[in-house]
Amino acid sequence: MIKWAARQGASIDALERVNDGKQTVFAFRHTEPGASLDEGLESVIVKAISDLPIPKLMQYQLADGQRTVSFVRPAHALTVLHGERLLPVKLLGLEADRFSQGHRFQGAARLYIDHADHYESILRHEGAVIVDMDERKAAIHEALMAQAKALDAHLGEDQVSASLLEEVSALVERGAVYCGKFDDDFLKVPQECLMLTMRTNQKYFPLFDAQEKLLPRFLIVSNMTVDDPSLIIDGNERVVRPRLADAGFFFQQDQKQTLEARLPQLEQVIYHAKLGSQAERAQRVASIAAWIASQGALDATLATRAALLAKTDLLTAMVGEFPALQGIMGRYYALIDGEDAALADAIAEQYLPRFAGDALAKTPLGTVLALADKLETLCGLFAIGQLPTGDKDPFALRRQALGVLRMLLERKLDLSLPELIDCGLRGLAERQTHASASADLMRFFNDRLAVYLREQGWAQDLVQALLARPQPRLYRLHERLEALQAFSKQEAASSLAAANRRIGNLLRKQGDEQEGPVDEACLQEPAELALWARVCQLKPQIEAAMANHEDAAVFTLLAEARPEVDQFFESIMVM
Structure with missing residues (x-):
């Protein structure tokens, strides 16, 4: 109590008893004196700027040639107004005044801001800048959709396009949309490679036809609004051409070696210092996949081969350049090598679901491989004691567990979760150092299952009631919940509960005396x-x-x- 009072800056005599209606507690009353806007605003702004989640800061020199400042990009002007009053704030080596700056090429270089309420209007009309991010984004989106419609095309995946739209809207001050093109020959390269190159490196929006096939067209969001955009378009087309050529080169080079020929190289790739190489991991995944396949009357031999080849595309030049294409390129190369089409599709689906709400694998073999891959990850890390703690989950094991649960539930797989865990741990017998890995992993799954069900809208009391007993097979869990929910509304439910x-x-x-037959x-x-x-x-x-x-x-x-x-x-x- 004395230590607690000291932390509050109070003596023990300053504490008083307070009853909140449920309990009596000790409390310390303190009145914090108010501060004027001039006194408090600077510290608030400085903290807000310092708390920005900027992954990489740029260090630059100020105009005096003496001082340096770290920020995402050089700041040239600082305006802090409350109504019409200028507030004395210093930040990033700048002192607040009434002058701001407009668009570098299309707006006034120096803008006088007479009132805070006029800031947005002055920037728009005199500075050629749309200050409001949402308004800017909406205008760019409207222009993108209009251009795509005019070309009888669309922008592809909504989620990916939305993420790119968010990014480009933050890169421009108003945004104009123009259409560029590239040579049809590049379409011989898998379209995912071209899409990723354009989106990631160039911030372009690829265009697709009604059959989801990539068109030799892309949309550019420029910071320049001009009557004749030919120079802008030509410049962007020149820039993207070598990028696409690089992708084509990687694709051709990778085909010189089959996926099977790359298998020995996996022995040189360390997966985890305590869990061995990617080759060892592939063997463990293959063992789990074969067992799962045998439970569902699938081809265990094909499942084994799919698991062994699944990570070989990590060694290709294309995936080395674009890690996001792992699995996707494995499918293309497997088909080129003459592998079974089901095996190729499974390699593409092995990482699904990648995040909450992501699609599940659509094919039976893809589901087997995805399930085996996630189970191996979970079993491996639990076996060596690498459990998530609090908010720390460096290996995204919560996400992996959710993926396993979603596959079991949504695909209605008649598989025992304890048996799956045992299967995964069998291949780790020589490496396991955490004795209670199986029990801990089962508890971890149960915790994630409870969270998942609550997020699905099931009442907490129903979830707790159902999970009070072990649920080894989850494929009928929703039916049990529905039955329990219906029963809970009956008159007899509360009495029996x-x-x-x-x-x-x-x-x-x-x-222990509760076991045994009833003595009538x-x-x-x-x-x-x-x-x-x-x-x-x-x-x-x-x-x-x-x-x-x-x-x-x-x-x-x-x-x-x-x-x-x-x-x-x-x-x-x-x-």
């Missing part, structure tokens, strides 16, 4: 005999309903025992 809690408490007090000779009272008779009557019906996965019927049968349960607890005192 209360009785169940009482029974659970009584059994926990008995410890001990049953003397009418309420005891009536309850036992009802249990004997319902037991075979409940067992049959459970065997047939008739969850609603199980709850209905349990509800039939309500009168006997209620009478038992009213009449019998259990010691």
Whole structure:
């Protein structure tokens, strides 16, 4: 208590008792004196700027040639107004004044801001700058859509386009959209390579036809609004051409060696210091994939080969240049090598889902490989004690676990989660150092499952009730939840739930003595005999309903025992 008071800057005598209606606590009352805007604003602005999530700062020299400042880019002007009043703020080596700057080429170089309310209007009309990011983004999006429509094309994936739109909107001050083109010969290269080159390196928007095929056209978002954009378009076309040529070169070079021929090279690629090379990991994934395939009557041999070849595209020049193409290029190269089409598709799908809400693998073999890959990651890292802690999850194991759960649930896979974990850990026997890996991983899955179900909109009490018992096979989990939800609305539900809690408490007090057959000779009272008779009557019906996965019927049968349960607890005192 004394230490706590000291942290608040108070003596123990300054504390007082306060009752909040539930409990009495010690509190310290302190009045913080107010500060004027002039006194407090500078520190607030400085903190806001310093807290910006800038991954890489630029260091530059100020105009005096003496001082240096670190910021994302050189700041040239600082205007801080409250209404019409200029506030004395110093930041980034600048002192606030009433002058700002417009567009470098198309706006006034020096703009006088007479009032804070006029800032946006002055920048727009005199500076050729749209200050509001949302307005700027909306204008650029409208122009992009109009250009695409005029070419009878579209921008492709909404999510990717939205991310790129966000980025380019932050790079320009108003934004004008122009259309460029490239040679049709480049379309011989897998379109994902060209798309990534244009989007990542050049910030262009590729265009697609109605069949999702890439067109030899792209849209440019420029910071210059001009009547004749030919120079802008020609310049961008010249810049993108060597980029696309590089992609074509990588594609041709990679085809000189098959994926199978690259397998020995995986031995030289370290996956994790405690888990060995990518070659060793591929063997573990192959073992898991073969087991999963055998459970679902799939080709275990094909699953094994898919797993062994899955990571070989990491050694290609294309994936070395564009890591985001891993798996995608593996599919192309597998088809070129003459591998089975199902195997090639599985290689492309092995990383799915990559993030929350991402698509799942569509093919059976792709699902097997994706499941095996994520399980190996989880089992491997749990085996060496690399568990997530608090908000630290450097290997994204929560995301991997969610992917496993989504595949089991949404693809309705009749697989036992404990058996999957055992299968994954078997290949790690010589490397495992964390003795409780299996139990810890099962708890981890249960925790992630509870979070997932709540995010799906299921009530917390239903989720807790369902997960109170182990759920080894998840493929019918939603049906169980629906049955439990329907039962919870019945009149008998609350009474049986209360009785169940009482029974659970009584059994926990008995410890190990709760196991074993019922001694009917001990049953003397009418309420005891009536309850036992009802249990004997319902037991075979409940067992049959459970065997047939008739969850609603199980709850209905349990509800039939309500009168006997209620009478038992009213009449019998259990010691």
